[in-house]
Amino acid sequence: MKPAASTRAHLHHSPFLQGLLPFNSSQLPRDIIAGLTLAALGIPEVMGYTKISGTPTVTGLYTILLPLVAFAVLGASRQLVVAADSATAAILAGTLTTVAALGSKEYIGLTSTVALTVAVMLVIARIFRLGFLADFLSRSALIGFLTGVGVQVAAGELAGLLGLAKQGHGPVMQLVSVAQRVAEANYPTTLLSLAVLAVIIGCKRLVPHAPGALIAVIGSIVASGVFKFAAHGIAVTGEVPGGLPSLFVPPLHMSEINQVLATAASCFIVIIAQSAATARAYATRNNERGDDNADIIGLAAANAVAAFTGTFVVNGSPTKTEIIDDAGGRTQVAHLTTAVIVLLVLLFLTRPLSLMPAAVLSAIVFLIGVKLIDVKGMAELFRMQKDEFVVALLAAGVVVFADVMHGILAAVVLSLIAHARHSYRLRTRVLTRGPTGHWIPHHVEPNLLAAPGIVIYRFEADLFYANTGRFTEEVLKLVNEASVPLRWVVIDATEISNIDYTAGKTLLQLGAELDQRGLGIAVVAVPAGVRHELERYRALRVSGAHREIFETVDAAIDALRDLSPPAWAAAPDADQPR
Template identity: 90%
Template sequence: MKPAASTRSQPHHMPFLQGLLPVNAAQLPHDIIAGLTLAALGIPEVMGYTKISGTPTVTGLYTILLPLVAFALVGASRQLVVAADSATAAILAGTLTAVAALGSKEYIGLTSTVALTVAVMLVIARIFRLGFLADFLSRSALIGFLTGVGIQVAAGELAGLIGLAKEGHGPLMQLVSVVQRVAGANYPTTLLSLVVLAVILGCKRLAPRAPGALIAVIGSIVASGMFNFAGHGIAVTGDVPGGLPSLFVPPLHANEINQVLATAASCFIVIIAQSAATARAYANRYNEKGDDNADIIGLAAANAAAALTGTFVVNGSPTKTEIVDDAGGRTQVAHLTTAVIVLLVLLFLTKPLSLMPAPVLSAIVFMIGVKLIDVKGMVELYRMQKDEFVVALLAAGVVVFVDVMHGILAAVVLSLIAHARHSYLLRTRVLTRGPTGHLIPHHVEPNLLAAPGIVVYRFEADLFYANTGRFTAEVLKLANEASVPLRWIVIDATEINNIDYTAGKTLIQLGAELDRRGLGIAVVAVPTGVRHELDRYKALRISGTHREIFATVDEAIDALRDLPPSTSASAPPPDTKPPGSPAK
């Protein structure tokens, strides 16, 4: 059981180093061990991501060098690990190939340009405090999107597992291509892939803390050197540049601007949503105050560092964050430790990496893809919330059958549609007085009175353009279909926190329509902000009528019980139209 208490010994108010300070001496050894663990598990993983992104193997190592340091110094989260990510890597490969060949020098330069563009977008998001945008990509849509990415990633590595070149566009065509060419599989490559998969899965089942991928990488490199895998038809990584990455500003040509912006925008959405969700989860776990907007600056710094060192977009990684947390890491000291290990690998160990067999990376990436396929999450959605399961399924389908960029757009649009649907399909009630004197809610039906001549109608959502039609229709239904005498319709607006322009005009029109019928309208328990909006729209200020705002339903009933709705039926203002007609 992980402790729920905060690891901070005292508050830290600096705008940077929030993930590092104050340093807890007792925690320091645990953070260092967690950093070593992250290096052991993360290095093979980020190298695998380069197969997804279509960039040189060494660029994967670059994603957990300066970007990791940049976020540790500038970001606010003490736990979030920022590094290469499968979703953003897949977006790059699925979009930039429209303007450059995968793996070409131009393509690699474009991946860095996208990272720099993402950094600029993140800075703009911070200036305008847009951290809340993370809330508009629903968890169900994200589950579907990542499941689709997982299927795409896993299908894309099937050919590499058996020593064939990848062919076909999209997961289905790639799968068909592998099945058609399976007779031409390279048997040594296939055998090696099976051994690597067995090692990874065996470690996961028998020794979950053991770095199965790292064991497979080291073992395969040793075997490749001893038995000359390259001479037996097994492809190897080839030369991996050593030393520190060169610093440069990535180029951008006019004919590439649209594609770069579209790709960066897709990555931006995933980064905002996934990073914020992960950082919030771990801040809550350890009773720490999160800061989405400060983390956005950290993510911007990390992506700028990635761009300037020739690598691709980085993102807050849920899996790597959990690796560090599970190993006992509680601050960004763990991530700085990982960066030191990566630096040592770049300076002294890139030559052995050149002997690494290609099918080893294919096996690692295949397992990454399988892990992204969230069967448990999809089943849970189907069991608990079938409409959100449909959202997840549609998002996954767009990724699989179209592409990743349209998949993220579909995820966002479906999330907004789901949000609008929940706002539109709100709950409304009519309140009556029970035998004990308490108010009892009922479905909206006429002739349900809270007191003689008084109907109380409760609207349980913000009133805006999309639901004003329902609001008007239900209030008029109560008035039109009543078979008992009515004098007042009381709107219980306890749950209404905002009224937009369309809704304000609708209230004016509705009041005028009720005036024609000799009925009064009153409002109950409106929050201060909405009271101000009602006054601004003058929704309750009509000459010759008695309209006011009450604190409670009981107060409204007591005040209106013996009060006539108006001294005289007033005509509607000259610019008032019947309810439902367009407002001026």
């Protein structure tokens, strides 16, 4: 945990420049070094993402120029890096190819249209304060989704590593295609790919802070120029346009609108979930207070700028944010430093980039894909929470065997199912008093009494339409299977904070049923909000019945121990609200 002094960042209340102000001159050198480090590691990475997204190499550089500046000015997070991302790049390539050929002018235009659509969705999300939507993609589903994306990305680059044309739809067919054509591999390209992989992996293991990808890129460019790689059958990147990006109005044709909206919605979900999770993690690490809704404005501005400068969707990047944090960057000054370096590259260094072998980008992207395959996370889920491991495995499987868009939809749906399943398969208990006077919880079984004639049933979740059946079934089980006379059923509702309409009606019906059997019903320690709901539904206020809400279980037992419920017959309309 960083010292509390870092909370000075929150003395600045302007909606702009929250990631930059207040300015700390002593932090400036570290922010600049962090920005240089991000440029060194991030430039090859975002160029690699263009192989995933199917767009020109220069569009990767565009994602860490003006979008980076837009988020620095309008976002709230002081560390979140917003740029090209493998997950959203894979969504573009996996969905837009149904309406335009990968890499075509129409396809590139559509990627910008999707970025603009995402920006509009983010603005709507901010207006309605929908930052909480990030919570609806569970960590386990996100692990599975990104693992599936990693498999898809890595499998898609195997052909490029061997100098083969990419064939086959989906990771499985691409692997089969490479296996069938491995004898046709271009040996110089294969050797170059192995050398690049060795440099990057070797730097990571032996000199962790060395920019292995940048060393590989510079080395391969120099070697390409000296030894004329293109003349020896090694494919190179080719011309990379220099200068600032041109202003661009994204096109949209009505025949493509459904696909654009579906693709943008998938990207929107990933951006909301991944950006918020990353920003929160680093705000907590540095003892700062995050603001999801303010970050949404920064993300919207970054995607709008991306759209109008002819590039594709940008997202909060966990890997690039970690680069900044590890290098000592603590404000968006680091990000602006990176943008300046990218500007210099675009103005003066695009010609050398044209000599870069295509296999270098394939190697970089292949390692990105491998890194996304979260073996450690999947193993931890299997060890600690097997049901959530199944969720992660299913999400990964949908990405691998179907496509990325259905994968993100599956991740969201599986997250909601897991939540509903947890709420449905909740813990319920019957309480009895132990020898020391403390209350002891037991599995729900009849004849476990808290006092003569009194049974206490604890329900440890909100009461809603999906679990009211279990609530009623277990209460009636305690009543029907009791071998000793019962007088009172006490509901310990300490853990209930909400009761929906279906549950309210169920309580009315259950109350009427117990009334007819001559049993009393009472509730313990209900929060104020639920007390209001119970009274609104009249679940505890049936005419003629003695029903109370007690603050504690002990208070309920003391009040009801020697009290018998009055004899009454349920009124004909007792189960109707009045």
